[in-house]
Amino acid sequence: MALGTDTGGADAGTEVPALSGAPLLGSLHDLKSDSLGTYLRAQQRHGDVVRVSAGPPGMRADLYCVFSPEGVQQVLASQAANFRKDNAFYQEVRESFGNGLLTSQDEDYLRQRRLVQPLFTRRRVDGYAGAVAAETASVVTAWEEALDGIVDVSDEMTHLALRAVTRILFGTDVEATADVVARCFPVITDYVLRRGYSPANIPRNWPTPGNRRAAAAMEELYGVCDRIIGQRRRAGAHAYGPSPSGPAPSDAGASGEDLLTLLAAARSSDDGEFDDGELRDQVLIFLLAGHETTATSLCFALHLLARHPEQQDRAREEITRVLGGRPPQASDLERLPYLSQVVKEAIRLYPAAPVIGRKAVAATRIGGHAVPAGADVILAPWVTHRRPEHWPDPDRFDPDRFTPEAEAGRPRYAWFPFGGGPRACIGQHFSMLESVIALAMILRAYSFEAVDAEIPVSAGITLRTEGPARCRVRRLDTPRAVSG
Template sequence: MTTETRTGTEAPVLAGLPVLGSLLDLKGDSLGTFLRARREAGDVVRLTAGPPGLRSHIYAVFSAEGAQQVLAGESANFRKDNTFYQEVRESFGNGLLTSQDEDYLRQRRLVQPLFTKRRVDGYAGAVATEVATLLDEWEKAGATTVDVLHETTRLALRAVARILFGTDVDSAVEVVERCFPGVGAYVLSRGYAPLKLPRAWPTPGNRRAAALHRELYEECDRIIAERKAAGRAGEEGDDLLTLLIRAESAEDGAFDATELREQVLVFLLAGHETTATSLGFALHLLALHPEVQRRAHEEVDRVLAGRTPGAADLDALPYVTRVLKETMRLFPAAPLTGRRAVAATEIDGFTIPAGSDVVVAPWVTHRHPAYWEDPERFDPDRFTPEAEAARPRYAWFPFGGGPRACIGQHFSMLESVIALAMILQRHGFEAVDTEVPLTSAITLQAGGPVRCRLIAREG
């Protein structure tokens, strides 16, 4: 933000309904509504949502410079105090995703040693094991067509559960697959509701959500108890949960039982969504673009020559990495990110009042014509080193940014590159579903199947 633009101009308002404003548009198609807001009103836009007396005002920020200001430059002024984060906090606890202030700093200090590059690189074998299992399942089933997003969600869940819990993954994956979608829908519905009934009231929706929460909590508590018992018996493993249980420092102490459960829930949610989304939609996009797929196959064949990739191969697979980065541009797992302004400030010359809800939107910034020529076109070469250096830092931010950037960014890229390379070693893909409806809950969701036809490769 330059001093010349500090004019305190009131942000333009996106036109909406007289009584409800943009509430129905946001509930029905939040992604399309934010795209329309930038197209019609510019880089800072105010949206109103809800009836008079219960109306909220949302300031949407779409420029790379504005996103950097919110997430990094003035991050202390933009807190996770908005309605949606409060609903996520009540559903998933006060883990790394939702905690703030000293709670967050303490948790981050305890967890950071578990996510060093050296330790994350050590997870490559567990990832490769799960990918090989998935590919063998396709072969045994004689699969000719698969829903790639469903399959990569299962893969990412099993991989993160194996790394979290060791070999005890089956029950955890089954519970998460059954419970997470319902909890996410509940958070979304409460986040958009102008008037929220207390969660304790025995409405049908509250009772269903409470049952899902109980099941998730009980599964996490069971696994934590088993790991602690194994430790007391001298059978500690090197899975992430064991390391979390042992994590302790003189300054920060250790995690108690509730904190352990909350970290496990956050790692299960955040630890599989980004990988599943980027990997599933990468296969979808490769199926739609045969020439890009051909180049990816050639790189995988040349570099790996049939062997299983490991962490040391990531730098040798730059085109596969670019495919994934371009996929994360078009299909960011967290397409919208909210904050609340503590004090009044200015972004791109527009006044943001104290207490305002602020949204930065990778979904929109990743399609901003100021940074991306022909933004809907799939082109991995947007991510050559030269092209990346020529763009503003926050033209692409699928992992957030600033002091709250995703702690698992390196793990997600490691898992995604290894998985995509292994899948491409064995299969080519043709698209069955060329158009996929999308929605945004806690994360980006497909509104239908993402099916691809499998083409077996020789050798």
């Protein structure tokens, strides 16, 4: 959420109800201290479309929050052209992580999407299952030495997801990059959030301590990406493997077919190819979106199962029955339906992107209410995923909400953790693949019991844990894994 300026009125529709706030700052304090709770309260009090005002007079922002599945579909899909990524928050992300697929717009976005799409076909993504399994195996082995049998699944899943996406992006350069990303990303994301929540910001080039820390982190992160890109260019992209249209890899890095190599080789007669700066932008966005989101899904899936032993046992029974002692493969995704339902229910309750922002470029009627041109529009999966008319007893963990029959009975946008419409997340199949493979291997090896009953969360660029998510793990007697 970012604060901007007040907007004008729209010609059609009734006035949007407003959430009450403090006389001077409106809901600014509430949004900064608990934005997710504030949005949930706004929906519960006022319904599908609610205006939330924040900031001092003269700098106040009106946020038009849309909570119904039908309204979400209108913003993301059916009238997506009316809603752009032009708000101040996306600008902060763009200035820190580049103009990649997440942040670009218009022809830049369409060109990038066309070049990148062949690298994210289901067949191509399935080829990275081996890389995910290899990194998960390292975690499973390391937990054998866990102190008192207790692990913080938030930290551990962040480590796993970061190493997996780094391996897939950079192949054999994973060791040189994972530590830099782990060190620099928190500094940069905190900087983006501080500026995104502020009604006014000083220029980035002023030599304040915060600006200097962020600049140093960006310089280090950009430097390691530029170094590896330079190595790829000097070696020649085709020396690392076939073109993006060639055979899918069996394991990232095994034959030089890491994602960076494929990005460097991506080209078409109409769209050309990525230059070095564009390559870095794509890499940074994939690092951001590819590890924090999956880490969130894995963390909460494990913690929820740790709190619900019956569902944990049911998932493990399916895993043992389907896999026995062999490593999981991409084709097992369809053979593990209950485990997939566990992942979907975990990201219903804890969506990695709990809040999505857009800017209205034209006056629009949503749910009978007038949303003016120029308005900051907020969508909140955190809220829509808890609408009781679509999710009875919404705070209860119940993977059976995602049987095919149950899914068919709900509106399309009652659940939208990966966005939707023309800008739906290109990596959603990879996220599900990684989550199911990692959970299958971990649950086959260990049982889980929650130490921390609840995990406080907040909305950052992605959903953030505000405390540990500790579980007591116990090694299980499992069949010996065999290769193949």
